[in-house]
Amino acid sequence: MYLCVVGTGNPWLDPAEVQEKTGIVATESWRRGDPEPQRPYRLRRFDYWAFSPGAGRSADLRDQLASLVAPLSRVWKPFVSVMKSHKPILQFVIHTSAHEPLSFVIDAKTIALLVRLGVTIAYDLYWDCDRLVRGKRCRNCGITVPSPLTELQQHIGGARYAAEFQAHFFAFGIERDQAVALFDPDPDDRWPRIEDNLEAFYIPDLHCLQFASDFTPASEHAPSLSPSRLMARFVNALPAYAKKLPKTGERNVVVNYTERSDFQGSANLDVPPRVLRQLSRIGASLRVHLRFLPDPFVNVSGDCLHCGLNIVRPRPVAKRARR
Numbered sequence: 001m002y003l004c005v006v007g008t009g010n011p012w013l014d015p016a017e018v019q020e021k022t023g024i025v026a027t028e029s030w031r032r033g034d035p036e037p038q039r040p041y042r043l044r045r046f047d048y049w050a051f052s053p054g055a056g057r058s059a060d061l062r063d064q065l066a067s068l069v070a071p072l073s074r075v076w077k078p079f080v081s082v083m084k085s086h087k088p089i090l091q092f093v094i095h096t097s098a099h100e101p102l103s104f105v106i107d108a109k110t111i112a113l114l115v116r117l118g119v120t121i122a123y124d125l126y127w128d129c130d131r132l133v134r135g136k137r138c139r140n141c142g143i144t145v146p147s148p149l150t151e152l153q154q155h156i157g158g159a160r161y162a163a164e165f166q167a168h169f170f171a172f173g174i175e176r177d178q179a180v181a182l183f184d185p186d187p188d189d190r191w192p193r194i195e196d197n198l199e200a201f202y203i204p205d206l207h208c209l210q211f212a213s214d215f216t217p218a219s220e221h222a223p224s225l226s227p228s229r230l231m232a233r234f235v236n237a238l239p240a241y242a243k244k245l246p247k248t249g250e251r252n253v254v255v256n257y258t259e260r261s262d263f264q265g266s267a268n269l270d271v272p273p274r275v276l277r278q279l280s281r282i283g284a285s286l287r288v289h290l291r292f293l294p295d296p297f298v299n300v301s302g303d304c305l306h307c308g309l310n311i312v313r314p315r316p317v318a319k320r321a322r323r
Contacts, residue, residue, distance in 0.1 A: 001057075001064045001093070002027065003072075003119075005086040007047030013086050015049045021082050022075045027052040061092070061104055069110060076113065084118045092123045094290075101256070101291035108251070108285045115280045121271040125259075125290045164258035165227050167234040169211040169284065171242065173249020176202055179209045182244055198237055209245065211238065227257050228270040235278045242282040251284040258291050267291075 007013030015029035028050045036042045053059075053068035072079055094102060102125060106114075114121070179202040201210045213234045225233070235253065242251070259267040267290050279286055 001061065001068065001091065002050050002052040003068060003088055003090050004048070004050040005083060005088045007032070007049070007086055013047035013049055015047070018049060018079075018082055022079045024051060024071065024075065024079065026050060065106065065110065069113065073113065076116075080117050084116075088117060088119050090114065090119050090121045092121070093126075094124070095126045101289040104286075104288040104290075106286045108280070108283050111276055111284075111286060112280045115273065115276050118273050119276065120273060121276070123267075123269040123271075123288060123290060125267040164256070165214075165230050166256040167213045167231060168252075168254045168256075169234075169238055169242075169282075170252045170254065171209045171245050171249065172207060172251070174202075174207060174209040174245060176204060178246065182241070198234070200241075207249070211241065227268075228272070231255055231269065231271065232275050235275050238284075239278060239281050242284075247283070251282060252287060253279060253284045254287045254289070256289045256291075 005013055012032065015026050015031065019025055026049050028048070030044050030048050032044055032047050034044045036044065051068070051072075053064040053066075054071075055063045055067035057064075059067075092104060096102060104123060106121070179200075183200050198211060198213050201212065202208070203210060213230075238253075255269070257267060257269055269288065269290065271286070
């Protein structure tokens with residue numbers, strides 16, 4: 001995780017000015033026109049400034065975010081005045097070989113700080129094992145792992161969007177009569193669809209009103225939009241309803257995004273400043289869960305699920321006995 005600015009002009013970024021006005025020393029920076037260390041004959045084409053958390057890459061993501069925000073919050077006003085016009089990016093980069101969802105949580109207080117800075121949050125999740133098994137053929141049973149575009153391209157015409165995208169808004173501390181007054185379910189306790197692909201439910205045990213949106217290829221309302229646009233579409237619809245709710249209890253926006261592992265080796269989700277402003281407006285935290293669907297023929301260790309033979313590790317070569 002790191003906070004970065006790529007300066008391509010209007011205005012140009014001066015890393016020395018950032019340090020002079022804020023006292024924050026960049027983890028990595030350069031100026032346009034500086035030679036590249038590995039290839040001195042090539043010159044940098046843009047300014048760059050990056051600041052990484054002190055917790056280290058192996059720490060929990062919450063700890064990394066806290067250690068990133070802590071030193072910046074002490075000089076927040078001058079830091080915002082210097083950096084806001086440069087459109088900073090809070091970048092999450094995760095490499096994994098697991099199918100279990102990876103979770104990212106940003107609380108409402110931190111979102112309010114990031115809104116003032118005009119940050120875009122970028123989640124990039126890379127599945128390392130996906131690059132190892134594509135196009136492989138099992139020597140034992142003859143099963144071939146499909147190429148990246150075969151099955152899914154036939155299903156959605158080659159367009160790239162999530163295999164599954166679900167978004168939920170939870171407002172706690174809401175009594176049932178308050179929820180009923182807003183949405184008026186029928187006598188069978190069926191809650192109406194309040195917008196295209198946006199439904200409301202009440203959870204009595206938690207005293208919680210839930211808004212749910214589900215965009216999947218099998219859904220009749222599924223548009224061919226990127227996950228980032230689907231999220232923006234969901235969040236932008238919330239303030240009109242959230243303002244009618246009493247401001248008691250916690251509020252969470254939860255995004256579940258699943259990508260096809262045999263189609264794309266990475267999952268990307270961007271949260272632009274306008275979406276963060278809407279989240280801050282309703283006082284909600286953001287919880288993102290990213291995961292890949294398991295490959296239909298090969299498990300995470302590279303074993304063929306049809307016969308069990310590993311098709312990633314090379315076959316050992318038998319040594320000939322000397323005569």
